Amino acid sequence: MTYIEKLCYNAKEASKKASSLKTSLKNQALLNLAFSLEKNREEIKKANKIDLELANQKGISKPMLKRLELTDAKIDQMIDGVKQIASLKDPVGETITGYLRPNGLEVRKVRVPLGVIGIIYESRPNVTVDVAALCLKSGNAVVLRGGSESINSNMMLVKIIRDSFDESLIPQNVINIVETTDRAAVNELLTQKKYIDVIIPRGGKGLIRNCIENSTIPVIEHGDGNCHVYVDKYADMNIAYDIVINAKVQNPSVCNACESLLIHKDISRDFLPKIVNILGEKGVEIRGCDKSLEICPSINKASQEDWATEYNDLIISLKIVDSLEEAILHIQNYGSGHSEAIISDNTKSIAEFKNRVDASCIFINTSTRFNDGYELGKGAEMGISTQKLHARGPMGLEEITTYKYIVVGNGQVRG
Amino acid sequence: MTYIEKLCYNAKEASKKASSLKTSLKNQALLNLAFSLEKNREEIKKANKIDLELANQKGISKPMLKRLELTDAKIDQMIDGVKQIASLKDPVGETITGYLRPNGLEVRKVRVPLGVIGIIYESRPNVTVDVAALCLKSGNAVVLRGGSESINSNMMLVKIIRDSFDESLIPQNVINIVETTDRAAVNELLTQKKYIDVIIPRGGKGLIRNCIENSTIPVIEHGDGNCHVYVDKYADMNIAYDIVINAKVQNPSVCNACESLLIHKDISRDFLPKIVNILGEKGVEIRGCDKSLEICPSINKASQEDWATEYNDLIISLKIVDSLEEAILHIQNYGSGHSEAIISDNTKSIAEFKNRVDASCIFINTSTRFNDGYELGKGAEMGISTQKLHARGPMGLEEITTYKYIVVGNGQVRG
Helix, strand or coil, X not given: CCHHHHHHHHHHHHHHHHCCCCHXXXXXXXXXXXXXXXXXXXXXXXXXXXXXXXXXXXXXXXXXXXXXXXXXXXXXXXXXXXXXXXXXXXXXXXXXXXXXXXXXCEEEEEEEECCEEEEEECXXXXXXXXXXXXXXXXXXXXXXECCHHHHHHHHHHHXXXXXXXHHCCCCHHHEEXXXXXXXXXXXXXXXXXXXXXXXXXXXCHHHHHHHHXXXXXXXXXXXXXXXXXXXXXXXXXXXXXXXXXXXXXXXXCCCCCEEEEEEEHHHHHHHHHHHHHHHHHCCCEEEECHXXXXXXXXXXXXXXXXXXXXXXXXXXXXXXXXXXXHHXXXXXXXXXXXXXXXXXXXXXXXXXXXXXXXXXXXXXXXXXXXXXXCCCCCCCCCCEXXXXXXXXXXXXXXXXXXXXXXXXXXXXXXX | CCHHHHHHHHHHHHHHHHCCCCHHHHHHHHHHHHHHHHHCHHHHHHHHHHHHHHHHHHCCCHHHHHHHCXXXXXXXXXXXXXXXXXXXXXXXXXXXXXXXXCCCCEEEEEEEECCEEEEEECCCCHHHHHHHHHHHHCCCEEEEECCHHHHHHHHHXXXXXXXXXXXXXXXXXXXXXXXXXXXHHHHHHCCCCCCCCEEEEECCHHHHHHHHHHCCCCECCCCCCCEEEEECCCCCHHHHXXXXXXXXXXXXXXXXXXXXXXXXXXXXXXXXXXXXXXXXXXXXXXXXXHHHHHHCCCCEECCHHHHHCCCCCCEEEEEEECXXXXXXXXXXXXXXXXXXEEECCCHHHXXXXXXXXXXXXXXXXXXXXXXXXXXXXXXXXXXXXXXXXXXXXXXXXXXXXXXXXXXXXXXXXXX
């Protein structure tokens, strides 16, 4: 067995034990883990500092550095996430549906873990803890492959998690990390179909494409977020400004940030100059349609390409639409099915938008930035799926389970 | 647009309307369809007779001919399935979970259709009706590609369905069939990612492998059924005989038929000679382990390969095991995760088997042949998934849906 095979084999063996751990034991282990993380806060920050220094030397981009850094606030949220996961319902063993057939067969559809999850991710070391906690609670084992830029942080976190699990009588191999940073290891991981049940890639387009193209294991796609905010003619202007700014500016480098602003023509003369002003003050570059340039000549002109672009940066495209219909058609055309928001006080506009826009998360009078496992009450997330099969949107505990049917009879045969 | 592109485009457009059809309209349309099928019974049998004659001329195998034939009993079951689907709960719009977040956001996870389903299948023309009914009820559109051997039956059924839908004010393009039998059409279908959301292949290994290898659209795998029946030392012998015979003989050419029989050593001297006798009378060839040959020397010797073989024929492999543990390990090793049965009256044996055997359907004191959408109360099935992601086991209405989150706020932004 190669190093990677052995790691995946270990995970598979651990998953067989993990699937039947008692809920109380798992919850206690999670609370112990939260305590361990708190106790080792300085150790974590020390390891993270090494990564940050190396990244600085390599001249890594600012958003990347921000994702890499484990501030006290981020460690707080990590710990809080672990505690929240301890308090959530155990998905394993839940009877999803159950019924009696006319021939007396008792049918139950019962939730069970997926088995082994392979997660390939970049930068953010907090993913390490989120994933470990979600996997333990849902009875899965995990093989982690973090980016080379966060290797010291990840190794420290995994050491803390494994030690803590061991003290709690949880098999340590529930969590496994690939300790080499060479790229060949990723492609070897992607072909361990015998041991791994699903691959979840989190990171840039290159990483995700590599997984889709080279994996022999099913991949849950975490694709683009070309997210829109549509300001309806019946919008409450006061909340509209706040939501647009929040969706664009609060963290522009993430997938649930707003990339494109659609404004109903009837309110554009009022709304546009003000929002252009505020966005400008926040350092956002605006690329608008011809009509918007007539109202605010200072705006840069958008090209066709802009409508389809996920900037992940302080840039926004802007279009004045004649109607709700045009807004919906535009989103159907250019949206990536991630997060789509409408600002409106009109029930008909809201119903139309909600029913016809096809995305993992539809936001009504609130920010696209809430498409997030922690924010939606899942404690943490494995990622945000942009596909329709299996899981859509933020993936929490239930989304990393499957089910099996249990059919109990007393001798029935098929006629 | 090519012929295939146009067909898929039409389906996509129809799916947008299908997703919001009223439940009462869909149910009425299904009842009308059941009536139409009854009214056109002779037409259906006439078209099917042409297929059967052509198949006979080509010297097609007996099991294939059986699958192709639309007997009155099969037409009855088709009609009954359509009526059952009309009576089932509409999955579209169901709130799967809903809750309020501390910041006042109202979160709902709402069931929605997948969109367009591409189904590629062989022989059985009853699939055409099952799929059309399930897709309409679940708000999906479908593109069907049946085998060349059943083209006349399928064309007739699709004509009846489309006419009936039209009378019921349902968009006809909810159901579409590829009218050419050339193979290139399949591969073109497999790359219509713009229009098709999921591909479901039903048929032999070659067909399924072709879909997995050439599809750019996610495929829900309908893999092998190497199904076991384990007769525990605490088995009720009387039901054990019936179940083994039913699982092996009632329809040996299907995926939920039993391929391998495991017998606990403590009952083997009693059980084995009798079951060998009965199976022999039914024309079943038995390939057994060394221990079984000691008891019944007439049995053929099994090779290592037999344990991994799905015969789809009147052949069964047979192994005497020392313990429940050995039975479980054998199934973990050779089972394909389809249908696994235990015959036992002991709660500990049952619990151990049920928890540790990983398959889409675990049967306790009943036949593996019940792993079927109609038999499990789903009215009909799109197929039986052998994968863990998205859907497992028989795929009915819920299994061809996805969901979206609807998040309603009143100006909340993320801090």
